[in-house]
Amino acid sequence: xxxxxxxxxxxxxxxxxxxxxxxxxxxxxxxxxxxxxxxxxxxxxxxxxxxxxxxxxxxxxxxxxxxxxxxxxxxxxxxxxxxxxxxxxxxxxxxxxxxxxxxxxxxxxxxxxxxxxxxxxxxxxxxxxxxxxxxxxxxxxxxxxxxxxxxxxxxxxxxxxxxxxxxxxxxxxxxxxxxxxxxxxxxxxxxxxxxxxxxxxxxxxxxxxx
Numbered sequence: 532x533x534x535x536x537x538x539x540x541x542x543x544x545x546x547x548x549x550x551x552x553x554x555x556x557x558x559x560x561x562x563x564x565x566x567x568x569x570x571x572x573x574x575x576x577x578x579x580x581x582x583x584x585x586x587x588x589x590x591x592x593x594x595x596x597x598x599x600x601x602x603x604x605x606x607x608x609x610x611x612x613x614x615x616x617x618x619x620x621x622x623x624x625x626x627x628x629x630x631x632x633x634x635x636x637x638x639x640x641x642x643x644x645x646x647x648x649x650x651x652x653x654x655x656x657x658x659x660x661x662x663x664x665x666x667x668x669x670x671x672x673x674x675x676x677x678x679x680x681x682x683x684x685x686x687x688x689x690x691x692x693x694x695x696x697x698x699x700x701x702x703x704x705x706x707x708x709x710x711x712x713x714x715x716x717x718x719x720x721x722x723x724x725x726x727x728x729x730x731x732x733x734x735x736x737x738x739x740x741x
Contacts, residue, residue, distance in 0.1 A: 559588045560609055564595050570697040573690060586680035594673045596727035597625070600645075600652035607656075607722050608676060615663070619685075619714025620706060621676035624655060627728035628671050632664070635723065643730060652723040659720035666716040672702025673726045677709075685712055699737065 561583060565575035576592060583590060589612045601607075611621055625633055626648045627640045634640065638651055685708045692704040709716055728734070 558612070559583075559585065560591060560605065560612065561588060562591045562593070562605075564593050566595065572698045572701040573693040573696070576701075577686065577690075580679060580682045580686070583679045586678070586683060588679045590677055590679060590682070592672065592675045592677070594726065597673050598725040600649045600723065600725055601656060603656075604722065604724075607719065610661075611663070611717070611719050612676065612678075614661075615715075615717060616678075617715065618717050619677070619681055619709035619712065620670075620716045621674075621719055622666070622670050622672075622716065623674050623719045623722035623724060625671070625673045625724050625726035625728070626651070627726045627730065627734075628673065629734065630669070630671050632666055632668070633671055633673075633718065641730070645725065648723070648725050652725075655723040656721050662720045664718040664720060666706075666718055667710065668706075669703040670706045670716060672705065673728070674722075674724060675702065675705065677705075681709070681712075681714065685709060688712075 561579075563576075563579040565572060565579060567575035579592070580590060589608075591608060608621070612618070615621075622633060624635045626638065626642075628634050635651065635655065639647070642648065685705075688708045688711070689705055692708060693701050696704070706716055
């Protein structure tokens with residue numbers, strides 16, 4: 532295989548050009564956990580999007596206190612971006628969340644057992660494969676999957692909505708802006724993540740977000 536590729540390279544002087552075109556068209560999925568020392572979440576997210584040149588690439592933005600519980604999380608996200616390319620924003624179930632729409636019914640959100648939540652993740656993968664729910668309101672940003680081209684289109688509006696915010700509410704403003712742009716927010720039902728989300732401190736604790 533290596534010899535064949537080398538032969539084609541030397542016989543065709545345009546091979547590097549076509550290879551570059553192929554790479555530019557190939558969709559990539561990037562995973563980032565934004566952080567800003569001044570707690571300006573919008574700027575942290577925006578800096579990561581600036582690194583991505585291909586507007587067909589997707590960016591997975593996660594909170595710093597989440598964990599994927601199954602090794603196939605990347606393949607799951609890849610499949611949904613391929614099956615629903617018109618989506619404005621994907622999110623998923625979490626072990627703890629302020630919004631019931633992102634919580635699997637019946638889950639004990641106060642359980643600190645990682646094995647308990649691993650079983651829930653396996654259950655979701657088994658019972659909800661290839662299933663989505665559409666969300667028509669704001670979401671929590673424990674996981675947001677957004678195409679670079681979508682971010683380019685909504686970026687300025689998100690900036691104006693979050694100019695006076697640090698961390699709190701940025702995810703809500705992003706989701707509202709996606710919906711206002713006429714795009715869909717879709718919940719990946721087979722993807723369930725562990726989200727610490729102030730398990731010891733309580734949901735109302737927000738000093739670390741100010």
